[in-house]
Amino acid sequence: xxxxxxxxSMDCAEGRAANLPCNHSTISGxxxxxxxxxxxxxxxxxxxxxxxxxxxxxMASLIITEDRKSSTLxxxxxxxxxxxxxxxxxxxxxxxxxxxxxxxxxxxx
Amino acid sequence: xxxxxxxxxxxxxxxxxxxxxKCEQNLGHDTMYWYKQxxxxxxxxxxxxxxxxxxxxxxxxxxxxxxxxxxxHLNLHINSLELGDSAVYFCASSPRQGSREKLxxxxxxxxxxx
Numbered sequence: 001x002x003x004x005x006x007x008x009s010m011d012c013a014e015g016r017a018a019n020l021p022c023n024h025s026t027i028s029g030x031x032x033x034x035x036x037x038x039x040x041x042x043x044x045x046x047x048x049x050x051x052x053x054x055x056x057x058x059m060a061s062l063i064i065t066e067d068r069k070s071s072t073l074x075x076x077x078x079x080x081x082x083x084x085x086x087x088x089x090x091x092x093x094x095x096x097x098x099x100x101x102x103x104x105x106x107x108x109x
Numbered sequence: 110x111x112x113x114x115x116x117x118x119x120x121x122x123x124x125x126x127x128x129x130x131k132c133e134q135n136l137g138h139d140t141m142y143w144y145k146q147x148x149x150x151x152x153x154x155x156x157x158x159x160x161x162x163x164x165x166x167x168x169x170x171x172x173x174x175x176x177x178x179x180x181x182h183l184n185l186h187i188n189s190l191e192l193g194d195s196a197v198y199f200c201a202s203s204p205r206q207g208s209r210e211k212l213x214x215x216x217x218x219x220x221x222x223x
Contacts, residue, residue: 041217042216042217043113043214043215043216043217044152044199044201044212044214049211087152096154097212098154099153101150
C-alpha cells in the first residue's frame with residue numbers, strides 16, 4: 001500500500017550526481033516526503049524529508065515540484081558507499097512509515 | 110555507542126521453538142518499532158510502542174508478542190516458530206510520533222527457522 005512510484009534500479013558513475021526520482025501524485029496536503037536508504041545487510045537509514053520547500057542536508061538535497069506530485073533526491077557526488085536501496089515514502093502526522101520496493105542505486109567506478 | 114542495538118544478530122532455530130529478540134536504544138526516544146523484512150526485501154511494520162504503550166499492532170499472528178519493560182527497550186517474543194517466520198527483523202526508535210520524527214534502525218536480526 002505504498003503511495004509512491006520509483007524506478008526499480010538506476011546506475012550512476014562515481015563522483016557524479018545521482019538523481020533519484022519519485023512519483024507521489026496522490027499526496028495530500030498534510031503528507032511529508034521522506035527518503036531512507038538501506039545499504040546491504042544494514043538497517044534503513046534516514047536521509048532527508050520535506051513538505052513543500054526544497055531541503056538540503058549533509059547527505060543529500062530534496063527537490064519537490066510545486067504541485068508536490070513528484071520529487072527528486074540528489075546525491076551530489078555519489079561514492080561507491082552510496083550503493084543501496086533508496087526508499088521514497090509519503091507520510092502524514094502520526095501515521096506509520098510504509099516502505100515500498102524502492103530504487104536500487106548502483107554506483108560504479 | 111550504538112544507538113539502537115539488537116541481539117542476537119543471527120538466530121537459527123527449529124520449527125515449534127520459542128525465541129526472543131531484544132532491542133535497546135540509548136537515544137532517549139519515546140517511540141520504538143519492530144519491522145520485518147521478508148525474502149522479497151519488503152519492509153513491513155509489525156508493532157509500535159510509545160512510552161511503553163502499544164500504539165500500532167499490524168495484522169501479525171498472536172504468536173508474536175512485543176514487550177516494552179521501559180521506553181528504552183522493546184523485545185519481541187515469538188512462540189511456536191514457523192518456517193514463514195524466517196526473515197530479518199529490525200528494531201527502530203524515533204524521538205516522538207508525528208510527521209517530523211526520524212526513525213533510527215538497528216542492524217537487524219536474521220532469523221532462520223529450520
